[in-house]
């Protein structure tokens with residue numbers, strides 16, 4: 001029992017079609033980060049710069065899906081993580097990027113790269129290294145099973161802390177009034 | 184001595200003619216609702232207020248109170264069904280709360296909080312609903328309409344103008360503006376109209392007024408929507 005309790009949980013985090021605001025909010029747990037790293041160890045995350053996600057207990061996804069690479073990374077996270085968390089409005093419902101969803105992708109690309117003012121010799125980027133954009137932006141639960149959601153744009157550090165500590169103590173995460181918000 | 188019925192084990196007095204919703208409100212019990220507004224005739228369409236009366240589902244905003252009824256409202260079963268209804272409303276429209284002027288004052292959002300809605304659960308429709316910005320002082324943001332018909336009732340019964348109507352059936356239901364052009368600018372709607380005040384979500388908006396109240400001071404920042412019913416506990420309080 002002792003051994004099991006002392007073993008640190010592995011946590012991976014990533015930002016897909018997000019703005020890193022949720023990760024910034026995650027850092028807003030401030031000195032509680034010290035408490036957290038007593039209990040968890042980070043795998044792939046902007047905090048570690050590890051590029052590929054390994055087997056983890058918890059995966060935290062910021063951002064929705066706007067291109068093929070986002071989908072690939074999300075599926076890797078789902079494959080490797082026992083518990084997958086959607087963190088923030090974009091992961092939960094597409095958020096701001098999804099406000100392009102009623103516009104045809106070709107119109108958006110030509111507006112941005114060909115016809116917007118100030119562009120000379122505009123070109124729609126077509127380097128094969130670039131991931132292809134999806135026709136519409138999707139929240140992550142539309143592609144993989146998501147176990148836990150933390151809404152908010154961004155969720156507060158307190159909300160993220162509440163969900164993580166609930167999970168670490170084996171409870172169903174709950175956000176009461178003031179912690180649950182969509183804006 | 185007035186008659187009573189039982190709501191979640193509590194005796195609720197009522198006046199003859201009152202609905203279960205009206206009697207519950209008077210007794211300080213919050214029942215989730217979106218299309219019911221105390222100043223208007225009930226519409227019975229959103230079904231958020233569904234309770235079980237003697238074991239059968241019914242809308243509490245239209246069901247008349249009667250002596251001895253056994254009514255269940257704040258149960259896990261009913262709140263789960265209500266949460267599902269709210270989730271469907273979210274995915275049918277385009278609700279991006281961070282960029283919505285109504286956020287913090289919105290009854291759909293506050294009701295979703297009250298019901299502990301952590302995600303929209305379903306696949307999003309992402310419908311294409313162009314806004315009507317024709318009016319100099321008012322914006323119609325159709326993406327957020329939940330078809331509660333409160334603006335329709337207010338415009339018809341209070342303003343006597345019939346500016347708004349619901350058209351279409353089922354998933355094709357939508358809000359229309361009563362003008363040959365279909366544009367709000369071509370109606371006699373006025374800023375002071377009841378119809379302009381009553382929308383529970385962020386559809387009928389006064390231009391140049393957005394985000395006037397800072398976060399922390401908006402309607403549902405201090406207390407959840409249940410707390411706005413005098414005397415009521417929240418749904419999750421023991």
Ligand code: SF4
Pocket residue numbers: 182277278279280283284285286287289290291292327384385386
């Ligand atoms: S109407 Fe309400 S639920 Fe919809 S986007 Fe605005 S605040 Fe959110």
Ligand code: SF4
Pocket residue numbers: 327328329330331332333334335347358381382383384386387
């Ligand atoms: S515009 Fe507002 S008040 Fe009118 S039906 Fe839609 S949600 Fe209800």
Ligand code: FES
Pocket residue numbers: 215216217218219226227228229230231232233242243244245
């Ligand atoms: S509040 Fe009763 S059906 Fe909408």
